[in-house]
Amino acid sequence: MRLASPARLASLVAESMGSGMTAPVQTDRVRKPDWIRVKAPTSVGFAETKALMRRLSLNTVCEEAACPNIGECWTKKHATVMILGDVCTRACAFCNVKTGMPRKVDTNEPQHVADAAAELGLKHIVITSVDRDDLPDGGASQFVKVIEALRRTTPETTIEILTPDFRNKMEKAVESIVAARPDVYNHNLETVPRLYPTIRPGARYYASLRLLETVKRHDPSIFTKSGIMVGLGEQRLEVHQVMDDMRSADIDFLTIGQYLQPTPKHAKVMDFVTPQTFDAYAAIARAKGFLLVASSPLTRSSYHADRDFALMQQARATQLANAKA
Ligand code: SF4
Numbered sequence: 001m002r003l004a005s006p007a008r009l010a011s012l013v014a015e016s017m018g019s020g021m022t023a024p025v026q027t028d029r030v031r032k033p034d035w036i037r038v039k040a041p042t043s044v045g046f047a048e049t050k051a052l053m054r055r056l057s058l059n060t061v062c063e064e065a066a067c068p069n070i071g072e073c074w075t076k077k078h079a080t081v082m083i084l085g086d087v088c089t090r091a092c093a094f095c096n097v098k099t100g101m102p103r104k105v106d107t108n109e110p111q112h113v114a115d116a117a118a119e120l121g122l123k124h125i126v127i128t129s130v131d132r133d134d135l136p137d138g139g140a141s142q143f144v145k146v147i148e149a150l151r152r153t154t155p156e157t158t159i160e161i162l163t164p165d166f167r168n169k170m171e172k173a174v175e176s177i178v179a180a181r182p183d184v185y186n187h188n189l190e191t192v193p194r195l196y197p198t199i200r201p202g203a204r205y206y207a208s209l210r211l212l213e214t215v216k217r218h219d220p221s222i223f224t225k226s227g228i229m230v231g232l233g234e235q236r237l238e239v240h241q242v243m244d245d246m247r248s249a250d251i252d253f254l255t256i257g258q259y260l261q262p263t264p265k266h267a268k269v270m271d272f273v274t275p276q277t278f279d280a281y282a283a284i285a286r287a288k289g290f291l292l293v294a295s296s297p298l299t300r301s302s303y304h305a306d307r308d309f310a311l312m313q314q315a316r317a318t319q320l321a322n323a324k325a
Contacts, residue, residue, distance in 0.1 A: 041071030
């Protein structure tokens with residue numbers, strides 16, 4: 001990977017610090033800027049995806065997180081399945097998923113996920129979960145069973161997992177999941193470390209970084225991916241520092257998207273970051289050496305994940321070819 005020269009990097013940072021690049025929010029109820037609005041989902045594909053998820057009793061983060069891209073993704077029959085139930089043991093200030101005591105793990109779920117991937121004809125699937133601090137392994141074995149069911153049922157489908165941090169049981173959990181060989185391992189840092197106590201109080205920034213580093217240490221061939229939301233009150237230089245921390249952990253793919261407040265009870269949007277600022281973040285991240293960067297107001301971890309997986313493979317092939325030349 002060719003990194004930008006220090007002078008080029010300094011000039012990108014200076015450009016990104018220019019004025020007028022965010023739309024500050026001063027009131028409680030604000031109209032979203034034009035670049036955030038999306039159409040209501042009405043397509044046949046949307047209805048079919050929804051019916052399939054209901055029939056197989058699967059939860060999706062698309063619905064639970066009230067994702068703005070659901071109309072576009074489900075029309076194309078791309079859904080991100082959320083395993084281990086729809087109740088989370090944490091209460092992050094940005095997240096719309098219910099908090100409480102989760103139900104028993106559904107033993108049919110791994111095969112149902114695989115059946116959904118087969119019926120939807122997915123080339124690439126993203127699987128995530130709620131936090132399950134109540135389970136001895138944090139839910140790691142369910143991720144492994146889902147990967148195994150997918151490999152049996154639809155071997156051509158590439159697999160991306162987006163896991164929780166497996167607090168206090170990370171090493172064993174990651175080791176078992178990596179041994180099942182997903183194609184992409186994603187774990188989101190979500191925000192800058194200064195905002196963790198209010199935004200992600202149950203988690204530790206450096207523990208999350210260590211998780212991603214552990215994946216690479218066990219199997220460098222697995223692509224690692226992480227993302228943050230912006231608009232929560234972070235400073236630009238803090239975002240740049242997160243990028244440096246991610247590169248130190250050898251993370252391949254960075255996603256940056258606008259935080260949107262799911263309900264008035266959740267953390268407020270502090271500013272709507274403009275598309276120009278997202279572009280500036282992307283330029284800086286590329287200069288810092290990420291294999292791939294997705295940075296736009298509507299970027300989410302799983303948005304266009306199939307296309308981005310193909311791009312990541314190409315980027316790695318080019319990198320290897322350049323290293324040999
Ligand atoms: S971006 Fe991800 S979470 Fe949102 S609708 Fe698309 S697949 Fe679902």
